[in-house]
Amino acid sequence: MNGLYHLGELSTAMVERLAQRALELRRGVEPLRFPGRGLGLLFLSPSLRTQASFQRAAAKLGLDLVQLQSGGNGVWQLELEDGAVMNGTSVEHIREAAAVLGRFVDVLAVRAFSGGKDLELDLADPIVAGFRRFAGVPIVNMESALWHPCQALADWTTMDMLGVDRRAKFVLTWANHPKALPHAVPNSTLAMALQRGMDVVLARPEGYDLHPSALAEAKRLASASGGKLTITSDRNAVEGASIVYAKSWGSLEAWGDAEKEQRMRAALAHWCVDAQTMQRAGPNARFMHCLPVRRNVVVKDEVLDGPTSVVIDQAENRLHAQTALLERQFLELEMQSKGKRSSLELQEVRP
Numbered sequence: 001m002n003g004l005y006h007l008g009e010l011s012t013a014m015v016e017r018l019a020q021r022a023l024e025l026r027r028g029v030e031p032l033r034f035p036g037r038g039l040g041l042l043f044l045s046p047s048l049r050t051q052a053s054f055q056r057a058a059a060k061l062g063l064d065l066v067q068l069q070s071g072g073n074g075v076w077q078l079e080l081e082d083g084a085v086m087n088g089t090s091v092e093h094i095r096e097a098a099a100v101l102g103r104f105v106d107v108l109a110v111r112a113f114s115g116g117k118d119l120e121l122d123l124a125d126p127i128v129a130g131f132r133r134f135a136g137v138p139i140v141n142m143e144s145a146l147w148h149p150c151q152a153l154a155d156w157t158t159m160d161m162l163g164v165d166r167r168a169k170f171v172l173t174w175a176n177h178p179k180a181l182p183h184a185v186p187n188s189t190l191a192m193a194l195q196r197g198m199d200v201v202l203a204r205p206e207g208y209d210l211h212p213s214a215l216a217e218a219k220r221l222a223s224a225s226g227g228k229l230t231i232t233s234d235r236n237a238v239e240g241a242s243i244v245y246a247k248s249w250g251s252l253e254a255w256g257d258a259e260k261e262q263r264m265r266a267a268l269a270h271w272c273v274d275a276q277t278m279q280r281a282g283p284n285a286r287f288m289h290c291l292p293v294r295r296n297v298v299v300k301d302e303v304l305d306g307p308t309s310v311v312i313d314q315a316e317n318r319l320h321a322q323t324a325l326l327e328r329q330f331l332e333l334e335m336q337s338k339g340k341r342s343s344l345e346l347q348e349v350r351p
């Protein structure tokens with residue numbers, strides 16, 4: 001393992017192992033400890049769950065933690081462009097920032113959402129890509145413009161915990177929201193459910209397709225797992241679902257154009273998961289959302305506070321899934337450095 005950018009880059013066997021380990025940790029098994037090793041957390045976008053769960057995971061693993069934030073008294077504003085003449089607001093180039101942090105820690109985790117203005121730039125995922133290019137240490141993506149693999153791993157773990165069948169119906173439904181949100185979570189959720197081999201329905205209004213490159217990746221994973229994808233604009237296509245997973249995202253047709261987005265959403269307020277949706281889904285259906293969630297816009301109180309909602313367990317599993325992921329990553333680093341040490345020791349004893 002060399003960090004984690006997108007869950008689909010791991011083999012399904014590895015994802016299964018990590019999810020099972022996460023459930024062992026949830027049951028109270030103590031993780032391995034790595035004293036003297038360092039983990040960096042760099043938050044260039046806001047967070048509640050990801051910050052808190054990575055901090056706790058670092059403590060459980062005995063890691064030294066370096067945590068940095070953007071804004072105010074946080075890290076300098078980064079320049080991303082190669083060859084830039086830096087006479088504007090950016091103070092430090094990502095080349096130096098990444099390389100320097102890579103000298104202080106053994107693994108670096110980075111959060112940087114999409115800018116939501118320039119689609120081509122967002123598709124290049126420039127900040128996490130820059131850290132992967134220049135840090136010289138494994139990079140864990142804590143949500144980039146395109147992917148949120150730690151959320152996807154926690155969601156996989158949650159479905160294992162609930163005993164959800166690998167072929168069960170999984171509905172990812174678009175939901176209303178006051179703002180156009182990034183695609184990292186829906187991209188990752190869709191890919192994760194198809195990597196599991198599920199019968200996936202992507203329900204979204206016309207104009208709210210995910211990007212063709214994300215759909216192509218989801219289909220690649222589905223063809224390996226036997227998963228099935230149906231795309232519909234029928235928000236009631238939930239019958240027989242084991243999971244109803246709500247998420248809002250912005251329209252690719254209105255990227256960077258808030259007024260157009262508002263016009264497109266004006267007639268979409270009914271895209272909100274309510275008790276009727278869950279009843280239509282059936283008696284085994286559970287409601288999932290990555291949080292934070294806008295109550296009574298994305299989902300009604302009656303669902304979020306009701307017996308079908310698993311969002312708090314889902315959030316708790318962020319901690320266990322990330323502890324399992326980091327444990328694996330640091331174990332591999334230990335094994336690599338032991339390998340190096342033993343070959344050095346061999347050289348020393350050679351005549």
Ligand code: CP
Binds near residue numbers: 046047151292
């Ligand atoms: N789901 C999630 O990543 O939550 P935060 O944005 O609060 O970290």
